[in-house]
Amino acid sequence: MSTRDLIAGTAALCLAAACALPAHAQVQTHYGFGTAAAPADLAKYFAIAPDGSGLPPGSGTAAEGAKVYAENCSACHGSQLQGNPAKGIGGDKLIGGRGTLASANPVKTVESYWPYSTTLFDYVKRAMPFSSPGSLTDDQVYSVVAYVLSQAHIIKPAETMNARTLPRVKMPNRNGFIPDPRPELALYR
Amino acid sequence: MRRDPIVYDEKSQRMADEMVKAEAKLIARRDLEGQDCDCKDGMFPSRVATNRRAFLLAAGSAAGIAAGAMASGDAAAQQALPGAVHYDVPPDPTKVQGRPIGADGGYGTRSQFETEVRERFPTANAYTSWSFTPLQKMLGNVTASGLHYERDHNGIPTIDPGRHRLAVHGMVETPKIFTMADIKRFPSVTRRHFIECAGNGLTEWKKPTLKTVQGTHGLLSTSEWVGVPFATIAREVGLKDGATWVLAEGADAAVMTRSIPMDKMLTDAFLAYGQNGEAIRPEQGYPLRLMLPGYEGNLHIKWLRRLEVSDKPYMTREETSKYTDLLGNGIARQFTFIMDAKSVITFPSGNMKLPGAGFYNITGLAWSGRGRVQSVDVSVDAGKTWYPARIEVVAEPMCTVRFSFPWMWDGKPAVLQSRCMDETGYIQPTLQQLIAIRGDNGPFGSIYHLNAIQSWAVAVDGSVTNVHA
Structure with a gap:
C-alpha cells in the first residue's frame, strides 16, 4: 500500500466515521451561555492602573487624611505609620526604609519599595481598613493616600490628590524592578 | 554566642521565633501521640487515638467542658478530632455489630486514628496567614482536600x-x-x-x-x-x-x-x-x-x-x-510567575528517628512549573554521588510525581538529598547556586522562589535533622 493510498484510505475512514457521528456531537465556538453585562452590572468593580485609569472622581489632602488615618488605620499601622507587629494585629510599616533595599536588612514600605502611587489607592479602596474593607469613601481614600505619601515625604503636605495628580506622583523606587530573567541559564548544563 | 550573623528586623524575628515555637508545639503533640505505641520513635504514623484525644481535650480552651467530655466521651470529644468522629474501640470488632450504614449522615470522615493536620504559620493576624500541608504523612501524589495548604x-x-x-x-x-x-x-x-x-x-x-x-x-x-x-x-x-x-x-x-x-x-x-x-x-x-x-x-x-x-x-x-x-x-x-523545578524527600525527613541500620524506602515528591518531571536523583552522601530514583506515577505537566529509592542504611552518618530535573533540562540547584545569582540580603533572603536541594542529616542514633549541606 502506497503512502497515497494509505492517506486516501484513512481519509475515507474518517469520512465514514464522521458520517457515523451523531449530529449532536459538535464542537462549538459560541455556546450562548451567560448574559450580556450592562454597564450597571459592572459599576461596582474597579481596578486602577498606573496611568490613573479607573480612578474615581473626588479628592483629598493630607490634613483630611490625618483624621481618616487616626480613625481607621493607626490601630494597626501605628500612630507614626511605623507598623504594629502585636499579636492579632500585624499591620505593615508604611514609611521609612529609603536606601535600605541593598543592605543586609532591607525595609520594604510604601515609601521605600512601592513603585506606583496608584497601587496604594487601589489597595486602600479595595481591602482596607482590614476589619471593614471597602468602607471608606473615595474622598477618604484620596485623603489617606495623600497623608501616607506626605508623611513619606513623597508629596508636599499641601498637595491635593485626585484623579489627575495622583498618577503623576513619582515614587522613590519607581525604577527598582526588572522583569523576571528566569530561567537562570547557569542552572542548565 | 554571637555566631549568627543574620540581621532580623522586629517583624521577621517575631515570625521566625513564632514559627519555631508553633512547630515545637506540633512536635510535642506528635510525641505524645506516639508515646506508648510501637511506632519506633515517630518514624511511622502513630496508632494511638486515645492519647491524641486526651491531649486535645487537655489543651482545649474550654477546660471545664473538656473535663466533662473526657468522663462521658460526649459530643465535645468527637468535635475535637479534626475531620474525624470518635467511636469507642471494641476489644474484638468481629464480636459486636459495627455502625449502621448511613449513620454518618451520608458524608464520611477519616479514621479517628488519623490525626495529622495543617499547621498555621503564626503570623500576628490569623486572617492573613498560611497553613502547611503535613507532607510527611501524605501518601501517593494527590493531597487530601482537607489538608491542601x-x-x-x-x-x-x-x-x-x-x-x-x-x-x-x-x-x-x-x-x-x-x-x-x-x-x-x-x-x-x-x-x-x-x-x-x-x-x-x-x-x-x-x-x-x-x-x-x-x-x-x-x-x-x-x-x-x-x-x-x-x-x-x-x-x-x-x-x-x-x-x-x-x-x-x-x-x-x-x-x-x-x-x-x-x-x-x-x-x-x-x-x-x-x-x-x-x-x-x-x-x-x-x-x-x-x-x-x-x-x-x-x-x-x-x-x-x-x-x-x-x-x-x-x-x-x-x-x-x-x-x-x-x-x-x-x-x-517582578512577575516571577513560574515555580522552578524542585523536590524534597518526605521520608525520612526532619524530626523522624530511624530505629536502626537496615532497609528504608526513601520517598518524596518532585515537581516543576515548566513541564513534566523528567527524572529525580537521590544522594545519601550530601550530593557527592547521585542515583536515579524510581518515579511511581506517570509524570504529568506541572504536576508532582511521587518518587522512591531503596536505601540500605549502614548505620553511619548520612545526608539525604533529592534533585529534580524537568523536561526543559533544568536541574534543581543548590542553595549556594541560588544565592550566588540572587544574593541574600534580607532576613529571609529574597523570600520567594526558594527551590534549592533540601538536605536531611541522619545521625548515628537514627535521628533526622534539617541541615544546610
Whole structure:
C-alpha cells in the first residue's frame, strides 16, 4: 500500500466515521451561555492602573487624611505609620526604609519599595481598613493616600490628590524592578 | 554566642521565633501521640487515638467542658478530632455489630486514628496567614482536600454558589456575566496540578530554621481539578486586538487581584470548580478558582468573581509590594510567575528517628512549573554521588510525581538529598547556586522562589535533622 493510498484510505475512514457521528456531537465556538453585562452590572468593580485609569472622581489632602488615618488605620499601622507587629494585629510599616533595599536588612514600605502611587489607592479602596474593607469613601481614600505619601515625604503636605495628580506622583523606587530573567541559564548544563 | 550573623528586623524575628515555637508545639503533640505505641520513635504514623484525644481535650480552651467530655466521651470529644468522629474501640470488632450504614449522615470522615493536620504559620493576624500541608504523612501524589495548604489574605469567605457571578469584561467584544450553572455547562477539562506558594521555604534561606518537612516545604499540594478553559470563555466573549493581560479578582475580603499575561491565559489556564472528585473546598476558592498550572500559588485567584481583559498589568499590591523578589543589589524581580523545578524527600525527613541500620524506602515528591518531571536523583552522601530514583506515577505537566529509592542504611552518618530535573533540562540547584545569582540580603533572603536541594542529616542514633549541606 502506497503512502497515497494509505492517506486516501484513512481519509475515507474518517469520512465514514464522521458520517457515523451523531449530529449532536459538535464542537462549538459560541455556546450562548451567560448574559450580556450592562454597564450597571459592572459599576461596582474597579481596578486602577498606573496611568490613573479607573480612578474615581473626588479628592483629598493630607490634613483630611490625618483624621481618616487616626480613625481607621493607626490601630494597626501605628500612630507614626511605623507598623504594629502585636499579636492579632500585624499591620505593615508604611514609611521609612529609603536606601535600605541593598543592605543586609532591607525595609520594604510604601515609601521605600512601592513603585506606583496608584497601587496604594487601589489597595486602600479595595481591602482596607482590614476589619471593614471597602468602607471608606473615595474622598477618604484620596485623603489617606495623600497623608501616607506626605508623611513619606513623597508629596508636599499641601498637595491635593485626585484623579489627575495622583498618577503623576513619582515614587522613590519607581525604577527598582526588572522583569523576571528566569530561567537562570547557569542552572542548565 | 554571637555566631549568627543574620540581621532580623522586629517583624521577621517575631515570625521566625513564632514559627519555631508553633512547630515545637506540633512536635510535642506528635510525641505524645506516639508515646506508648510501637511506632519506633515517630518514624511511622502513630496508632494511638486515645492519647491524641486526651491531649486535645487537655489543651482545649474550654477546660471545664473538656473535663466533662473526657468522663462521658460526649459530643465535645468527637468535635475535637479534626475531620474525624470518635467511636469507642471494641476489644474484638468481629464480636459486636459495627455502625449502621448511613449513620454518618451520608458524608464520611477519616479514621479517628488519623490525626495529622495543617499547621498555621503564626503570623500576628490569623486572617492573613498560611497553613502547611503535613507532607510527611501524605501518601501517593494527590493531597487530601482537607489538608491542601492555604494562604488567605483576609479570611475565608462564605459564598452561596447560587448568588456567585463571574464577570468577564474589558477589552472584549461582548462583556458577560456568568452564573455557576452557566460555567458548568461549558465543556470541561480534568487535570492534576500542584500549587505551590511562592514563599514556600522562606525561613530556610539563611539557616535551617524549621525542623519538619511540613514547615520547610508544606506550602505545596496537588489535586485533580475540574473546570473550563479560559480559552473557551475567551471565544465566548471575543477578545479585542491588543488584549495582552487579564486582571483576575477574588470575592474575598482582600478582593485579591493579580495581572496575568494573556499568553498564559490562552495556553492552559482554566476556571476550576471541582477538586478531587467534589466541589472545590471553601478555603481553596469555592465555588470558582483560577488555575494557572505551574505559576506561583498567589496567582491562582480563589473565589474568582471577575476577569478584566486589558492591554497592561495593573501593578496591584500583590504584584509590586509583595511577590516580588528583592535581589542583593536592591533591585527586585517582578512577575516571577513560574515555580522552578524542585523536590524534597518526605521520608525520612526532619524530626523522624530511624530505629536502626537496615532497609528504608526513601520517598518524596518532585515537581516543576515548566513541564513534566523528567527524572529525580537521590544522594545519601550530601550530593557527592547521585542515583536515579524510581518515579511511581506517570509524570504529568506541572504536576508532582511521587518518587522512591531503596536505601540500605549502614548505620553511619548520612545526608539525604533529592534533585529534580524537568523536561526543559533544568536541574534543581543548590542553595549556594541560588544565592550566588540572587544574593541574600534580607532576613529571609529574597523570600520567594526558594527551590534549592533540601538536605536531611541522619545521625548515628537514627535521628533526622534539617541541615544546610
